Amino acid sequence: MDGKVMDPANNDTVVLDDMLIVSQSPHIRSDESVKRTMLDVIIALVPAMIGSVYFFGFDAIRLLLITVVAALIFEYGIQKLFKKPVRIMDLSAVVTGVLLALNLPAGTPWWVAVFGAAFAIIIVKEFFGGIGQNFMNPALGARAALVASWPGIMTAYTNPDGISAATPLGILKAGEGSLPAIQRMIFGDIGGVIGETSAILLLIGGLYLIIRNVIDWKIPVIYIATTSVVLMLLGVDSSNLTYHVLGGGLILGAFFMATDYASSPVTPKGKIIFAIGCGLLTALIRVKGGLPEGVSYSILIMNVATPLIEKLTRPKVFGEVK
Amino acid sequence: MNQGKLTFKGGVHVPEYKELAENKSIEVAESPQFAYIPLHQHIGAPCDPVVNVGDRVTIGQKIGESGAFVSGTVHASIAGTVKEIKMMYTPTGAKAKCIVIENDGTDEMHESVKGRNLDELSPQEIIGLVKESGITGMGGASFPAHVKFSIPEDKKIDTVILNGAECEPYLTGDHRLMLEEPEAIVFGLKAIKKALGVEKAYIGIENNKMDAVESINKAISPEDGIEVAVLQTKYPQGAEKSIIYAITGRSVGTGALPLEVGVVVSNVATSKAIADAIQHGKPVYERVVTVTGRGISEPKNLLARIGTPFSELIRQSGGFSGKPGKVISGGPMMGIAQFTLDVPVIKGSGGILVLPEEEVKEEPVLPCIKCGKCLEVCPSGLQPLFISAYALKNDVEKADSYSAMACVECGACSFICPAKRPLSESIRNIKKEIIAKRKKS
Numbered sequence: 001m002d003g004k005v006m007d008p009a010n011n012d013t014v015v016l017d018d019m020l021i022v023s024q025s026p027h028i029r030s031d032e033s034v035k036r037t038m039l040d041v042i043i044a045l046v047p048a049m050i051g052s053v054y055f056f057g058f059d060a061i062r063l064l065l066i067t068v069v070a071a072l073i074f075e076y077g078i079q080k081l082f083k084k085p086v087r088i089m090d091l092s093a094v095v096t097g098v099l100l101a102l103n104l105p106a107g108t109p110w111w112v113a114v115f116g117a118a119f120a121i122i123i124v125k126e127f128f129g130g131i132g133q134n135f136m137n138p139a140l141g142a143r144a145a146l147v148a149s150w151p152g153i154m155t156a157y158t159n160p161d162g163i164s165a166a167t168p169l170g171i172l173k174a175g176e177g178s179l180p181a182i183q184r185m186i187f188g189d190i191g192g193v194i195g196e197t198s199a200i201l202l203l204i205g206g207l208y209l210i211i212r213n214v215i216d217w218k219i220p221v222i223y224i225a226t227t228s229v230v231l232m233l234l235g236v237d238s239s240n241l242t243y244h245v246l247g248g249g250l251i252l253g254a255f256f257m258a259t260d261y262a263s264s265p266v267t268p269k270g271k272i273i274f275a276i277g278c279g280l281l282t283a284l285i286r287v288k289g290g291l292p293e294g295v296s297y298s299i300l301i302m303n304v305a306t307p308l309i310e311k312l313t314r315p316k317v318f319g320e321v322k
Numbered sequence: 323m324n325q326g327k328l329t330f331k332g333g334v335h336v337p338e339y340k341e342l343a344e345n346k347s348i349e350v351a352e353s354p355q356f357a358y359i360p361l362h363q364h365i366g367a368p369c370d371p372v373v374n375v376g377d378r379v380t381i382g383q384k385i386g387e388s389g390a391f392v393s394g395t396v397h398a399s400i401a402g403t404v405k406e407i408k409m410m411y412t413p414t415g416a417k418a419k420c421i422v423i424e425n426d427g428t429d430e431m432h433e434s435v436k437g438r439n440l441d442e443l444s445p446q447e448i449i450g451l452v453k454e455s456g457i458t459g460m461g462g463a464s465f466p467a468h469v470k471f472s473i474p475e476d477k478k479i480d481t482v483i484l485n486g487a488e489c490e491p492y493l494t495g496d497h498r499l500m501l502e503e504p505e506a507i508v509f510g511l512k513a514i515k516k517a518l519g520v521e522k523a524y525i526g527i528e529n530n531k532m533d534a535v536e537s538i539n540k541a542i543s544p545e546d547g548i549e550v551a552v553l554q555t556k557y558p559q560g561a562e563k564s565i566i567y568a569i570t571g572r573s574v575g576t577g578a579l580p581l582e583v584g585v586v587v588s589n590v591a592t593s594k595a596i597a598d599a600i601q602h603g604k605p606v607y608e609r610v611v612t613v614t615g616r617g618i619s620e621p622k623n624l625l626a627r628i629g630t631p632f633s634e635l636i637r638q639s640g641g642f643s644g645k646p647g648k649v650i651s652g653g654p655m656m657g658i659a660q661f662t663l664d665v666p667v668i669k670g671s672g673g674i675l676v677l678p679e680e681e682v683k684e685e686p687v688l689p690c691i692k693c694g695k696c697l698e699v700c701p702s703g704l705q706p707l708f709i710s711a712y713a714l715k716n717d718v719e720k721a722d723s724y725s726a727m728a729c730v731e732c733g734a735c736s737f738i739c740p741a742k743r744p745l746s747e748s749i750r751n752i753k754k755e756i757i758a759k760r761k762k763s
Contacts, residue, residue, distance in 0.1 A: 020646065020660065021648050023648075023684050024744070027650055027659065029737055029742060030738050032738060034688050036692055088504050092691075098591045132690050132741075190539050200432065255521055261694070266692050267697070267705070314705070314724075315704075315705065317576060318701065320576065320725075
């Protein structure tokens with residue numbers, strides 16, 4: 001059918017040289033893609049990655065490389081083993097790798113990082129069905145497994161200068177030691193895992209994700225706001241509140257972990273409940289619990305509550321009277 | 323009224339591609355050598371032929387009608403001889419009995435084609451004329467207009483909305499009509515108002531067609547009780563429930579009709595057809611068809627006779643440019659892909675869209691990442707990802723429990739999906755299963 005027009009009078013004998021393509025509507029698709037979405041998350045993490053290298057030097061490069069490469073290799077291997085299509089080019093394993101690295105202290109040995117990547121990709125992600133099916137955030141799941149397995153290594157925080165140091169939250173929890181200046185907190189020149197220290201760099205990335213409509217602003221904003229309010233209700237001094245917001249993994253968690261598509265609710269109301277739950281748990285763990293930090297466990301607990309939240313927050317169908 | 327900002331919840335911005343044809347004036351298409359006029363081009367009962375093979379017919383002559391109330395009378399679109407009555411495919415994908423007329427080139431009009439005076443017509447006479455003229459919804463749904471205008475005793479209509487949103491990408495026929503025939507459109511609306519005894523009417527137009535807004539505004543007098551409502555440009559603004567909500571703030575529930583919230587919606591092209599029926603006595607035997615897409619050499623808005631083969635209109639638009647990939651009856655969001663060009667233009671044919679082969683890329687379907695974009699865009703407030711997941715497992719009950727039947731099949735979810743999942747497609751399929759199951763029980 002090379003541009004030729006058939007004789008309309010003789011409509012029984014027309015034979016198309018080539019078949020027209022037939023499918024159901026819609027016949028056009030947007031430019032959105034899974035890869036582009038993952039790329040956006042990676043782009044949003046670039047400032048934090050640069051910051052981690054600036055503050056922690058070669059250790060940060062080392063950890064980022066190990067986790068990303070390991071995550072890709074494990075994903076490739078397990079998909080081959082399970083005879084599933086290999087989808088490492090969707091970049092989701094890269095996102096997991098980067099997030100995992102950013103959740104490790106600078107001195108983490110290489111084999112711990114590799115174990116973390118294996119746990120995240122094989123156990124949390126692929127065993128449950130792969131991309132979109134993980135019931136908890138793979139990087140956070142791996143971090144929890146590492147903290148449980150090697151608590152010493154995973155809490156051996158160092159200052160950017162390489163000297164081991166307590167995190168601001170650790171200092172608050174212990175009730176002794178001197179807190180760093182606020183400017184250092186915002187900039188990131190403090191103790192902690194390599195990706196959580198710089199509030200400003202994480203916020204730049206978070207803002208990018210919101211502008212690109214990759215994440216819903218409600219989850220991070222409500223999460224951080226709830227944490228702050230509950231901390232105050234629990235009697236945390238307002239001068240220490242800044243340290244709670246900027247000093248731990250709250251910003252990294254709120255913008256990059258709690259917003260994980262697969263493990264957070266898809267319903268608008270569900271997102272709000274999820275964020276409030278994360279905030280409440282984080283504050284409770286930090287003040288009433290034995291740990292200085294509570295972001296990882298809060299998000300993980302809310303992750304497993306996600307299917308229930310989704311069931312209970314079915315959106316109203318248009319025109320439906322309830 | 324918040325002019326220019328009126329909208330509904332959800333929806334998606336789709337590329338418009340209107341520039342291909344929006345500046346092309348409506349051109350009268352050559353009448354075809356043969357017209358293939360389906361006896362079933364509407365929602366409702368098929369018509370029975372009222373002419374026989376060998377009869378000579380003239381333009382506007384009734385050639386098919388049905389005793390059923392919900393049906394649309396069919397008229398000859400060319401003058402000539404009935405050659406054959408046979409089953410043929412129509413652009414809807416179904417087969418229908420078609421009356422084949424061979425053109426004798428005289429373009430002789432039938433004696434029934436003569437104008438009337440609206441002031442002398444009663445509401446009942448207007449509705450009767452609409453029925454006799456075979457007017458069905460020309461926005462694409464082809465629901466018989468006289469049925470829509472026959473309001474049950476217990477229902478009260480207070481608002482008429484003319485739909486000039488034309489939110490489907492590529493299509494420009496309604497836009498051109500609003501620019502070139504604003505008086506006729508307004509006249510038709512006045513007739514609808516009179517038929518329904520309604521004081522208030524709106525013409526909803528998206529804000530990407532401000533020239534149409536201006537054109538219609540010029541054709542309205544203050545005493546007409548007609549107001550142009552400027553809508554946000556967003557798909558599917560022209561979906562019936564969307565446009566009602568955008569203009570009146572009223573919500574039409576699943577399975578409910580607009581008349582239950584006191585509204586009747588008609589398309590601007592339908593209004594033009596009503597004006598033609600009253601002013602000139604013309605039944606629906608022609609309509610504006612946008613022949614467009616990058617697979618067409620010279621995109622055009624053609625005033626084409628019903629029954630003209632698609633291939634003929636494509637020829638009159640300069641033929642294909644390059645190798646065609648898809649030929650679509652209607653727009654790219656809700657239109658129907660054709661497997662042959664030997665289908666006739668019917669009353670609901672708003673466009674023939676040809677996408678060249680390189681634009682018809684088959685993208686691999688990836689697993690759902692639960693991004694939730696389908697929820698954001700769904701004008702019905704549904705969760706397409708879950709309904710589709712159940713639909714693909716053929717879990718009819720679960721799909722039903724997630725309100726699959728509220729889906730208006732606009733395709734916004736499939737359009738936006740980053741994993742290129744067949745959301746809308748699978749939901750459309752499961753809806754048929756749900757209906758079948760309900761019928762059984």
